[in-house]
Amino acid sequence: MSVEVQYNFIAGQLLANDSGETFDVVNPATGQLAYRVQVADDKIQQAAIESAKKGFAIWSAMSATERSRILLNAVALLRDRNDELAAIEVRDTGKPWQEASVVDVVTGADAIEFFAHIAPGLEGAQQQVGGDFYYTRREPLGICAGIGAWNYPLQIACWKAAPALASGNVMIFKPSEETPLGALKLAQLLSEAGLPDGVFNVVMGDGKVGAWLTGHPDIAKVSFTGEVGTGKKVMAAAASSLKDVTMELGGKSPLIVFDDADIDNAVSGAMLGNFYTQGEVCTNGTRVFVHESVYQDFIEKLLARTQANIVVGDPMAPETNFGALISKDHQQKVLDYIQQGIDDGATLLTGGTALTPENAPNGYFVAPTIFTDCTDDMRICQEEIFGPVMSVLTFKAEAEVIARANNTAMGLAAGVFTQDISRAHRVIHQLQAGICWINAYGASPAEMPVGGYKLSGIGRENGSETLKHYTQVKAVYVGL
Numbered sequence: 001m002s003v004e005v006q007y008n009f010i011a012g013q014l015l016a017n018d019s020g021e022t023f024d025v026v027n028p029a030t031g032q033l034a035y036r037v038q039v040a041d042d043k044i045q046q047a048a049i050e051s052a053k054k055g056f057a058i059w060s061a062m063s064a065t066e067r068s069r070i071l072l073n074a075v076a077l078l079r080d081r082n083d084e085l086a087a088i089e090v091r092d093t094g095k096p097w098q099e100a101s102v103v104d105v106v107t108g109a110d111a112i113e114f115f116a117h118i119a120p121g122l123e124g125a126q127q128q129v130g131g132d133f134y135y136t137r138r139e140p141l142g143i144c145a146g147i148g149a150w151n152y153p154l155q156i157a158c159w160k161a162a163p164a165l166a167s168g169n170v171m172i173f174k175p176s177e178e179t180p181l182g183a184l185k186l187a188q189l190l191s192e193a194g195l196p197d198g199v200f201n202v203v204m205g206d207g208k209v210g211a212w213l214t215g216h217p218d219i220a221k222v223s224f225t226g227e228v229g230t231g232k233k234v235m236a237a238a239a240s241s242l243k244d245v246t247m248e249l250g251g252k253s254p255l256i257v258f259d260d261a262d263i264d265n266a267v268s269g270a271m272l273g274n275f276y277t278q279g280e281v282c283t284n285g286t287r288v289f290v291h292e293s294v295y296q297d298f299i300e301k302l303l304a305r306t307q308a309n310i311v312v313g314d315p316m317a318p319e320t321n322f323g324a325l326i327s328k329d330h331q332q333k334v335l336d337y338i339q340q341g342i343d344d345g346a347t348l349l350t351g352g353t354a355l356t357p358e359n360a361p362n363g364y365f366v367a368p369t370i371f372t373d374c375t376d377d378m379r380i381c382q383e384e385i386f387g388p389v390m391s392v393l394t395f396k397a398e399a400e401v402i403a404r405a406n407n408t409a410m411g412l413a414a415g416v417f418t419q420d421i422s423r424a425h426r427v428i429h430q431l432q433a434g435i436c437w438i439n440a441y442g443a444s445p446a447e448m449p450v451g452g453y454k455l456s457g458i459g460r461e462n463g464s465e466t467l468k469h470y471t472q473v474k475a476v477y478v479g480l
């Protein structure tokens with residue numbers, strides 16, 4: 001059986017490498033080879049830089065409104081092709097169609113639309129200084145590198161391309177080697193929308209290609225999404241030429257349920273914040289702190305709804321709402337964490353095993369898993385598992401839970417469930433986290449900035465302030 005081969009996308013077209021080297025992409029729901037991808041060898045890498053330089057000369061000279069018109073064409077194409085693109089995301093990631101068909105492409109398109117609308121409004125300043133004056137211009141940085149993780153491949157590519165391109169930069173994007181097709185389709189679609197050649201290039205490969213990008217002297221900025229450990233390497237490499245960086249890294253976020261919370265809503269939040277995308281979401285609230293007076297009620301409802309409502313299986317099946325993990329290795333990593341939790345003395349309330357659903361028996365599934373009797377120092381409560389594993393802890397007092405919630409090296413997200421409006425804001429203001437929710441969990445519209453405190457990141461994606469991270473200020477003094 002012949003296997004499809006995918007290429008790099010340089011200067012507006014698919015480009016074959018010289019080396020012939022490829023890597024395999026596996027469908028995580030079947031364990032079968034899905035397609036092969038050519039690695040960006042020296043020829044491709046050089047062509048990407050040359051193409052980006054030419055693209056920048058054209059793109060940065062266009063008016064912001066002209067650029068936005070092209071980006072809005074792309075938004076319309078993304079929406080038209082929602083189902084085709086969502087199916088690619090399902091095959092590459094193992095996530096359910098129920099999610100990908102209404103979230104992944106939609107939120108990617110939303111970000112492009114948002115930045116296309118606000119970028120033309122980006123203004124400089126001007127001020128009189130004695131008899132003279134100065135003015136400022138916001139200029140693009142140049143060639144930006146985007147490096148993506150595998151959990152939201154197309155959305156991540158859109159979230160990085162949108163502010164970069166809307167403000168006049170060009171991008172060389174490297175998708176995760178686990179899920180490369182979404183970014184390639186985005187590049188082709190942007191071209192079709194009228195994007196000049198070289199403005200959005202896609203290079204394929206693993207960390208070696210990523211390391212080449214982050215060390216390249218012609219690249220002005222790196223926007224990275226991935227693990228904390230990789231992020232540190234990326235920053236070290238970027239330091240060689242003092243590149244600007246945006247870092248969207250991992251988390252171990254708290255979700256706090258106070259005694260006056262709407263328990264049904266809090267259970268919904270905890271399930272969304274642990275089992276959505278089979279737990280492979282960076283902002284997940286995996287440390288669920290429940291006030292001891294409502295603990296019993298919370299746990300009973302959580303267990304009943306987890307057992308009754310989660311349907312694991314073939315991600316394309318319409319009833320499936322919980323899919324396969326990204327790879328066999330990752331499945332094993334999640335199972336190892338579960339064993340660690342048991343060894344450390346946590347009580348396994350439900351789940352804890354691999355699954356072999358009838359309609360997808362060879363996929364990399366792990367059952368939705370809930371631990372109780374957890375303590376703050378357990379590894380399952382300190383380290384990011386990036387799978388469907390929830391740890392439930394109890395607390396007595398507000399000050400106590402704030403201190404315990406902050407007791408981790410990461411600070412990506414946090415959630416608070418309470419009917420007391422003063423307490424909600426008071427607590428949120430003391431939590432060390434960049435993305436916070438009150439009586440909700442996980443919503444992330446393009447208008448809202450996202451990014452982490454502490455080891456969870458630097459800079460922000462989405463929201464209007466992101467444009468500042470993709471432009472630099474030139475101050476011009478005018479003597480009269």
Ligand code: NAD
Pocket residue numbers: 147148149150151152174175176177205206207208209210211214225226227228230231233234247248249250251281282283384386412451452456457
């Ligand atoms: P990863 O760090 O293993 O890989 C991310 C990307 O970095 C991949 O494209 C990979 O090829 C590349 N890479 C690897 N080594 C590199 C190097 N030395 N230099 C440059 N690039 C290199 O992460 P992953 O397993 O793909 O993704 C999961 C992680 O991503 C989790 O920690 C998750 O929390 C995080 N994440 C964060 C956000 C956010 O917005 N904060 C969003 C999604 C995922």
